[in-house]
Amino acid sequence: MKNNAVLNVALVGNPNTGKTSLFNQLTGLKQKVGNYPGITVDKKHGKCKISDELTAEIVDLPGTYSINPQTLDETIVLETLLNTNNESYPDAVIVVAEVENLKRNLLLFSQIKDLQIPTILAINMSDQMERKGIDIDIAALKTALKTEIVLISSRKNKGIDILKNELANYKNWNTETLANISTKIDAKYFKELETTFLENSLYKSWLLITQQEYCLFLTEEQNNKINAFKTDIEKIKKYQHKETIFRYQRINEILKTTYKIDKSKATDLRSKLDSVLTHKIWGYVIFAVVLLLIFQSIFEWASFPMDLIDSVFANLSELAKTNLPEGVFTNLIAEGIIPGIGGVLIFIPQIAILFLFISLLEETGYMSRVVFLMDKIMRKFGMSGKSIIPLISGTACAIPAIMASRNISNWKERLITILVVPFTTCSARLPVYAILIALIIPSKRVFGIFNLQGLTLMALYLLGFTAAICSAILLNNILKVKSKSFFIIEMPNYKVPSIKNVFYEVVEKTKAFILGAGKIILALSIVLWFLASNGTSAYKNAEKYVPTLEENSNLDTEALQKKIASYKLENSYIGTMGKFIEPVIEPLGYDWKIGIALISSFAAREVFVGALATIYSVESEGEDVGTIKERMGAEINTKTGLKRFNFATGMSLLLFYAFAMQCIGTLAIVKRETKSWKWPILQLSGMGALAYIAAFIAYNILK
Amino acid sequence: MGDTIASLRIGESGIIEDFSLDVIPLCLLEMGCLPGKEVSLIQIAPLKDPLYIKVNGSHLAIRKEMADLINITKL
Ligand SMILES: Nc1nc2c(ncn2[C@@H]2O[C@H](COP(=O)(O)OP(=O)(O)OP(=O)(O)O)[C@@H](O)[C@H]2O)c(=O)[nH]1
Ligand SMILES: [Mg+2]
Numbered sequence: 001m002k003n004n005a006v007l008n009v010a011l012v013g014n015p016n017t018g019k020t021s022l023f024n025q026l027t028g029l030k031q032k033v034g035n036y037p038g039i040t041v042d043k044k045h046g047k048c049k050i051s052d053e054l055t056a057e058i059v060d061l062p063g064t065y066s067i068n069p070q071t072l073d074e075t076i077v078l079e080t081l082l083n084t085n086n087e088s089y090p091d092a093v094i095v096v097a098e099v100e101n102l103k104r105n106l107l108l109f110s111q112i113k114d115l116q117i118p119t120i121l122a123i124n125m126s127d128q129m130e131r132k133g134i135d136i137d138i139a140a141l142k143t144a145l146k147t148e149i150v151l152i153s154s155r156k157n158k159g160i161d162i163l164k165n166e167l168a169n170y171k172n173w174n175t176e177t178l179a180n181i182s183t184k185i186d187a188k189y190f191k192e193l194e195t196t197f198l199e200n201s202l203y204k205s206w207l208l209i210t211q212q213e214y215c216l217f218l219t220e221e222q223n224n225k226i227n228a229f230k231t232d233i234e235k236i237k238k239y240q241h242k243e244t245i246f247r248y249q250r251i252n253e254i255l256k257t258t259y260k261i262d263k264s265k266a267t268d269l270r271s272k273l274d275s276v277l278t279h280k281i282w283g284y285v286i287f288a289v290v291l292l293l294i295f296q297s298i299f300e301w302a303s304f305p306m307d308l309i310d311s312v313f314a315n316l317s318e319l320a321k322t323n324l325p326e327g328v329f330t331n332l333i334a335e336g337i338i339p340g341i342g343g344v345l346i347f348i349p350q351i352a353i354l355f356l357f358i359s360l361l362e363e364t365g366y367m368s369r370v371v372f373l374m375d376k377i378m379r380k381f382g383m384s385g386k387s388i389i390p391l392i393s394g395t396a397c398a399i400p401a402i403m404a405s406r407n408i409s410n411w412k413e414r415l416i417t418i419l420v421v422p423f424t425t426c427s428a429r430l431p432v433y434a435i436l437i438a439l440i441i442p443s444k445r446v447f448g449i450f451n452l453q454g455l456t457l458m459a460l461y462l463l464g465f466t467a468a469i470c471s472a473i474l475l476n477n478i479l480k481v482k483s484k485s486f487f488i489i490e491m492p493n494y495k496v497p498s499i500k501n502v503f504y505e506v507v508e509k510t511k512a513f514i515l516g517a518g519k520i521i522l523a524l525s526i527v528l529w530f531l532a533s534n535g536t537s538a539y540k541n542a543e544k545y546v547p548t549l550e551e552n553s554n555l556d557t558e559a560l561q562k563k564i565a566s567y568k569l570e571n572s573y574i575g576t577m578g579k580f581i582e583p584v585i586e587p588l589g590y591d592w593k594i595g596i597a598l599i600s601s602f603a604a605r606e607v608f609v610g611a612l613a614t615i616y617s618v619e620s621e622g623e624d625v626g627t628i629k630e631r632m633g634a635e636i637n638t639k640t641g642l643k644r645f646n647f648a649t650g651m652s653l654l655l656f657y658a659f660a661m662q663c664i665g666t667l668a669i670v671k672r673e674t675k676s677w678k679w680p681i682l683q684l685s686g687m688g689a690l691a692y693i694a695a696f697i698a699y700n701i702l703k
Numbered sequence: 704m705g706d707t708i709a710s711l712r713i714g715e716s717g718i719i720e721d722f723s724l725d726v727i728p729l730c731l732l733e734m735g736c737l738p739g740k741e742v743s744l745i746q747i748a749p750l751k752d753p754l755y756i757k758v759n760g761s762h763l764a765i766r767k768e769m770a771d772l773i774n775i776t777k778l
Contacts, residue, residue, distance in 0.1 A: 066733040104735050104761055237725065244732045271745070280749040372764045376750035385753070385764075486728050486769065491755060491762040 007056045008088060009048075009167065010080060012112055013096035014105050015039075015063025016492050018124040021154035021501075022096055023060035026164075030504045034362035035497075036389070037063060037490045038407035041073040043080065043088065050168050059088045062406075065104070067111045068211060068240070070486065072414075073406040075214045081115060082207060083217040092118045092170040094163070098125050099134050100493065102259060106145075106251045107244070113147065113178040114203035118170045120148045122163055127153040133265030141258040146174045155498055177203065184246050185239050189229075196225060210240055273494055277369045287370060294357045295458060302349035309349075313342030314627065328618070332529045335617030339628045340525055340610020343431050344517045351427045352510050354396055359505040361392075363497035371489055381469055382476025384408050384487060387417040391468065394424035395461070396509065398666045402673055410485030416475050418673055419683060422666050423468035423659070425461045427513065428605040432657050433460055435609055439633055440650030463658050467690075521610040524600055528574060528611055532618040535572035542568045569619045588656065588692070589649035589699040591637065601662045608657075648702035652695040660691035706777050708742055708756060708770035716743030717775030719758070726772050735759035742775060 011019045015037030024031055027046030032039055044060045061080060062073035069075040080088055095112055097105035102123065113119050123136070142149050148166050152159030182190030182202060190202060197205040208215055208222075209229050218226070230236065276282050317338045324330040361367055367389060375385025386408045394401035401421050408414040425433075437453050444452045538545070546552060546564045555563065569575050570592075578592030585595045597611040613628045620631075635644035661667070667680040674680075711717060721738045736742070736758050745762070746755040752767040 065730065068729060068733070070730045101760060103759070107733060107735075234725070237729075240729055241727075241732060244729065245737060248735070248737055274746060274755070278746045278748070278755060283749065368764075372746075372748055372753060372755060375764070375766070376748060376752045486730055487753065487764075487766045488730060488734060488769075489764045490734075491764055493762075 007050065007054060007167070007170070008059070008091045009056045010059045010061060010088065010090035010093050011096055012061055012077060012081070012093055012108070013063060014065055014098070014101065014108060015490065017063065017096045017098040017101075017105065018154045019063065019096045020044075020060050022094075022122065022124065022152070022160075023058055025154050025157060025160050026056075026058050030508050031060060032505060032508075033498075033501045034359070034367075034505075035365040035492050035495045036362050036367045037492060038073065038386075038389075038404070039362070041403050041406040043076055045088065048164070050164050054168055056167060057088070059090070064108065066108055066244075067207065069214060071407045071409045078207070078211055078214055079217075081112070081117070082204060082211075082215060085217060090117060092120070092167065092173070094120055094122050094167075097121060097123050099123055099129050099136070100125065100132060102136075103248075103251055103255055106255070107247055109145070109147075110178045110247050110251065111203070113145070114181070114201065115207075116175045116177060116201040116203075118173040118175055120150065120163075120166055120170075120173060121145065122150050122152050122159075124152050124154055126151040126158065127156050131265070133262030135260040135262070137258040137260075141254070144254040144258060146176050146178060148173060177201070179243075179247050179250050181206065181243050181246065185242050189239075193229060196229075210236060270493055274369070274491075277366065278372055283369070283373050287373060290361070290366075294354070295461070297357075298350050298353050302353055305349040306346050309342070309346045313338060313345070316342070328533060331617045331620070332525065332614065335620070335628075336529060336610070336614035337522060337525045339613040340521045340607075341518055343435065343609035343613070343628065344521065344606045345514060347427060347430050347434075348510055348514065350430060351396070351513055352506050354427065355506045355509045356502065358393055358396060359502045360497055363495060363502060365492045365494045368489060368491050372491065375487065379413075381472040382413065382416045382479075383420075383472055384410060384413040384417070384485075386487075386489065387413065390417050390421050391424055391465070394421045394426060396427055397513070398422045398424070398426050398663065399669050402666065402669050405673070409487070411483040412479060412481040413485065415479070415481065415674065415679070416472050418670055419475060419679060420468040420472045422661055422663065422683060422687065423464050423471065425464040425658070426605075426663075428517070428663070429460075429657055431606045432601075432608045433457060433654065435629060435632070436645070436650050436654055438629060439645045440647050460654065460658055467659060471686075517604065517606050520604050521607055524603060524607050525610055525614045528596070528600065528614045529618060531574040531577075532569060532572050532615055535568070535575070538571040539568055539575075542571065565619055569615070572618075574615070587699070588695045589652045589703065591644065593635075594644075594649075594653070598656070598662075601657075603664055605657060605662050648699050651702055652699035655698050656691045656695040658691075659687055659694055661687035706775050708744070708754065708765075708773045708775055709767050711742075711744040711775070711777070713744055713747060715777065716741055717777045718742075720774040720776060722773060728769075731765070731769065731773075734763060735761045736763075736773065741778070742773075 011023055013019050016035065020031050020033045020040050023029070023044065023046060024033065026048040029046045031044055040060060040062045042062065046058050048056045048058050050056050059080065061077050064074040064077045067078055067081065069078050080086055083089060093112055095109045097109060109121055138149055138151065150159050150163045150166060152163055154160070193205050194202045208218070208226055212223070212226055277286060317334045320334040320338060321330065324333065370388050371385040374388045378385050378387050387405070390401040390404045393404060398421050402418050405414050405417045408417060437456050441453050441456050446452050446455065542564050546567050547560060552560060552563055570579065574596055575592065578596045581595050582592040585598065590598065593612065593615050596615060597608050600607045600611040609628060612632065616631045632645050633643070637644045661684045667684060670680040670683060671677055706717060719736065719738050719740050719742055740759040742756055742758040744754060744756055753764045754767060754770050755764050
């Protein structure tokens with residue numbers, strides 16, 4: 001579907017050089033940016049108007065140190081640049097480099113340049129040059145690298161227009177190669193390679209040889225041709241090493257005359273911060289304090305706006321009730337949908353604060369230090385230091401967290417990380433935890449400062465982490481997966497966070513959370529409501545049948561109405577289903593209504609409250625029953641005559657939600673990332689069994 | 704056996720010796736860890752692993768097992 005006026009442009013560069021920042025500037029989109037190598041793990045498209053006639057389709061790619069991939073996210077770059085049939089195969093490439101690490105950045109540039117795709121070099125973070133005492137002779141560098149160069153600052157929006165102007169001219173860019181690998185290494189071998197694959201640039205053919213396993217787009221005929229060149233693997237490895245050394249030699253020669261750095265201007269802020277933040281003792285102390293601070297502020301700062309939202313929704317319910325025509329449908333809105341959505345929206349403040357902190361940590365460069373501190377410990381659990389990032393961001397949502405594991409190069413470490421991340425307490429569990437805790441834990445102060453309810457919530461977070469670690473240890477001992485691994489992580493320089501980036505991150509993430517949850521709750525409420533207000537013959541005959549029962553003979557009209565309503569609900573479609581599964585969940589202390597809410601939660605956990613709200617609202621048939629919390633508190637267990645949500649059932653439910661894998665989105669991502677149904681099924685059944693057993697034990701001890 | 708990166712103490716540096724190409728992963732080379740370049744040890748993580756080094760302008764953290772493969776001449 002290639003239109004003449006649309007230009008495919010790929011952003012390629014080392015991790016953390018500001019590709020996504022540039023992408024956002026060019027396209028006006030707001031993709032995630034952060035001072036940590038490996039923020040972008042998938043490709044993202046966006047449009048950018050270059051001139052009146054020309055629009056560019058910009059592709060942001062994951063960062064990579066070389067075109068030879070080490071991790072999954074890096075293979076995406078290789079695939080995009082080699083597969084001419086790929087929909088985002090670029091007409092032009094912008095190599096985004098960074099002033100401070102120009103030498104290492106140029107290695108990748110030299111590789112891309114040798115592919116002979118039109119390429120331009122954008123040197124980013126030019127705003128840092130003066131402070132760092134860096135001076136670049138652009139004109140000389142242009143000649144030496146045979147390329148156009150633009151100095152840009154995507155944070156300060158400098159040089160972006162010049163870059164766009166250059167892009168319009170991409171057909172005239174010099175596409176000569178930079179490093180002639182053939183003559184330096186093995187002239188005969190490379191000559192033969194060149195003549196065998198006349199359609200490719202020599203370097204591309206060489207990459208097909210060395211990276212054949214990642215080039216899934218090759219035809220059988222091509223593969224056979226390639227295999228003929230791969231008779232001596234050792235030799236090929238040696239040539240790759242030689243090639244890299246040769247490239248660095250060329251780059252060194254070029255930079256010797258064009259790149260100057262005034263060492264006297266260098267500050268040692270980095271080393272000072274590092275000596276504290278990665279210190280044997282202080283490093284851990286600071287990390288612990290940071291985590292505590294995050295939790296503390298989530299609970300302290302959020303309480304006021306949360307109360308505010310709560311009262312807004314209570315008023316909204318009231319408003320809907322008084323202004324809409326009376327009837328079951330109004331009930332659905334006022335008592336099902338509004339409280340259901342309110343039950344999630346109330347967490348906006350907490351979620352926003354959580355995102356604020358995660359985003360701040362990422363923007364400063366601190367995350368890499370945590371990775372460094374934790375690597376050895378995490379390895380004992382079969383994971384990598386890099387697993388810390390998914391585990392921390394899993395407190396927001398497991399889906400991006402699982403994606404973030406892509407830059408772990410060891411497959412076993414990555415697999416274990418993916419499998420255990422769903423144990424961390426994600427934000428969707430918060431609404432469920434909050435309402436249950438409010439019902440069963442008294443709001444008491446302990447030790448003078450801590451609120452008992454807050455402590456319970458904290459304990460649930462810890463429980464999630466503990467479950468993640470324990471299952472990692474278990475998996476580490478069970479899984480027999482062989483994989484080679486290199487652990488190399490770049491330690492980026494510290495940066496003052498960009499307020500704009502942090503702000504957008506918080507807004508975008510919070511918005512996505514609300515819209516996602518809102519949609520599911522709305523849809524499910526309607527489905528549940530429909531299933532709860534329709535049924536088979538028993539449902540339809542309820543009005544006639546219930547009054548004839550002997551036990552009901554001397555009830556007044558109001559009590560009789562109640563009986564009829566609950567009889568109808570029990571015989572509605574949803575009631576029939578609920579009754580069917582009730583025997584399974586009864587040992588955990590749940591009735592069929594909780595069972596329905598539990599099953600609805602498989603779409604997304606936060607639906608729990610909304611589902612109960614909808615079911616109760618149908619049952620109450622227009623009577624005012626107060627808030628969902630009051631309604632849950634009033635619910636009676638018909639067998640024991642006690643409160644339904646007593647301590648035992650509450651605890652059992654909390655444990656169930658802590659362990660169970662109730663998230664279709666996560667299962668789908670795990671399937672995609674592991675390319676097999678085996679692992680999501682393992683998660684679903686393993687976590688489900690654990691949840692069931694834990695809930696069963698808790699209920700039976702406490703009841 | 705001579706010194707390797709793993710035998711450096713914090714603050715010390717050395718020059719990377721010519722290494723045998725089949726033990727060193729390509730990616731380390733690509734990150735700038737080349738023979739003849741100066742490498743200095745900035746920090747060791749609490750449990751003696753990984754190591755935080757500066758080499759050829761890059762700041763990297765690598766695991767000890769890999770650092771052990773790279774021979775150096777101490778400065
Ligand atoms: N000072 C300065 N910082 C910048 C500039 N551009 C980006 N940054 C910062 O550099 C860091 C990395 O930016 P990203 O845009 O996420 O980099 P990336 O290349 O997409 O990184 P990966 O996706 O991890 O490969 C962020 O902290 C940005 O705020 C710039 O022009 N000047
Ligand atoms: Mg990015």
